[in-house]
Amino acid sequence: MKSISYVFIRLGIGISMLGHGLVRIPKLTAFSEGMVSNFKDSLLPEFLLIPFSLALPFIEFLIGLLLVLGWQTKPAAVGGGVLMLVLIGGTTLIENWAGLPTQMIHLLFFVLVYEFNKANAMALDKSQGIK
Known part of the structure; x- marks a missing residue:
């Protein structure tokens, strides 16, 4: 029973991240410009924001895909988790307190996926005997 609960946790966060990437990649320029605009009054310089905002959807997509497949799960x-910490840092710099709980929940899901990985099932990791 623990295995199916773990699969739901892994798939839940995986589908969320995959979806974040999937909807942003086709409108990458607009997403990047919006993110840069949101941070225009923050401490973060534009020369860091632009490459990060262009890479973010692909990172989200990749993390989501890996989790949905259950491959390289840990x-x-x-x-x-590292991505969420970076996003939480950015969210606090622009005082977007309403967005913070969602990121904290995502972080918790990543912690659960990592911590309870021994229950991993229906995953490519499991079929390869990877723990």
């Missing part, structure tokens, strides 16, 4: 969870 590294994907670590990568997702």
Whole structure:
């Protein structure tokens, strides 16, 4: 029973990240410009924001895909957790307190995926005998 619960957790966060990337990649320029605009009054310089905003949808897509497939699950969870910490840092710099709880929930899901990885099932990692 723990295995199916874990699969739901892994798929839930995986589908969320995959969806974030999927909807943003086709409108990459508009997404990047919007993100840069949101941070125009922050401490972060534009020369850092532009490449990050252009890479973010692809990072989200990749992390989501790995989690949905259950392949490289632990590294994907670590990568997702680090990404969430970076996003939380940015969110606090622009005082977007309404967006913070969602990012904290995503971070918690990445922690759960990492911590309870031994229950991983219906995953490419499992079929390869990777723990």
